[in-house]
Amino acid sequence: MGNHSTVTTFLLLGFSSFPELQTLLFVVILLSHVSILLANASIMVAIKLNHSLHTPMYFFLFSLSISETFTSMVILPRMLVDLISESKAISLPECATQMFFFFGLAANNCFIMAAMSYDRYTAIHSPLHYHIFMTQKVCFQFIIASCVVGFLCSFAVTFTIFSLSFCDSNTIQHFFCDISPLVHLACDYTDHHAMIIFVFSAFVLVGSFVLIMISYVFIVFLIIKMPSAQGRHKAFSTCSSHLTVVSMHYGFPFFVYLIPKNSDSFREDMLMAVTYTVLTPLLNPIVYSLRNKEMQTALRKVLESVSKIIPCLIIKNRNI
Structure with a gap:
């Protein structure tokens, strides 16, 4: 990829245009990141x-929690570093790696939900x-297929983008290596490249969403036919x-990745992107906890166990 490019380092400006909010953003993102890790854990x-809870439904939820955790770890630690450091530089291989793992894990999330x-159903x-x-x-076959298909799509998009020549500006108007800000820096970006990226993005987002909707159409028909209101x-x-x-x-990924953009829309x-890199991974475990009595009971047992273990560890350390 380096042979095709005269740019070897990018600058992730992110929220640099809001210097007065850097400290506040750092605290908010840090707390959000810790909350995401703790909630999913x-x-x-x-x-x-x-x-x-050793049932297929919770097996998929367990897998989704793992995938969501790694998705946030690909983006948020780097974002936190950029918020407090003067250097916003990221090398081309690091940028490609971040994009590959973020979109691979995000696609994996989509197919897991399908x-x-x-x-x-x-x-x-x-x-x-x-x-x-x-x-x-x-x-297991569903999870493996989700992972393989997700990362194959991510590889196709990442390879397409990083086979371009970046010979103009190296400033990325984003807090991570996203598609739109990068392709607008390329010298030889054509409709052919745009079509490849759109096809794979649509396959992941629209394809998985259609599968979900098909399942729920059949579910609605089944529910309507049930004789009892309780059932x-x-x-x-x-x-x-799951629907929530x-x-x-x-919602927001559809708008970001499937609608053509210009440089004026990068800030929007x-x-x-904050919603699906910070807010969504934070709300997912909360939604499943608040709307599921079995999960609430299981979490309550975990908290009770932890509350019993911590005092014992404190007493043991004091004795030592």
Whole structure:
């Protein structure tokens, strides 16, 4: 990639245009990052330790929590460093690596949520044969397929962008190596490159979203046919958390990655990017915790265990 480019270092300006807010932004992002890690870790520990949650639905939630955690770690630590350091430089290989892992993990999240919607359809359509259809092997296959397809799409987009020549400005009007700010720095960006990027972005976003919607169309028909109001309420409650997360996850990325942009819209895109790099990973575990009684019970048990362990450790350290 270096042979095609005269630029070897980029400058991530990010929120440099708001110098008076740097300290406040650092504190807010740091607290958000810690909260994301703790919230997702709590969900993973709760699922791992509670045998009643060893079901396909929570297996997918466990996988989504892992993927969301790594997604935030790809973006937020670098963002925090840039907020307090004078040097905003990022090398071309580092920029490519960040883009590859961010879009690979983000695509993985999309396909995991598609698998979760199919899981909900299977649970409502065939409750008696649910564990026959959704075996542990099938669940692993869904996760592996999500990961492989996600990172293949990410590789195609990343390779397309970093095979371009960056011979003009090296200033990225963003807080991470995103698609639009980078392609506008390229000298030889053509409609052919734009079509490749659009096709793979649409495949991930639109493709996974269509799969989710197909599952929920069938789910709605099944719920309507249920004779009892209690049964309909129970069936809908099992899907409400997932639907809430889907609506948060897809809203702003659709606008950012599927609508053509110009350089004047980079600041808007950057502000929207905060929603799916900071806000969405923070709200996902909260939504699943607040709207799911089983998860609330499991988290309460984890907190009770931790509250018992910490005093014992303090007493033990004092004795030592």
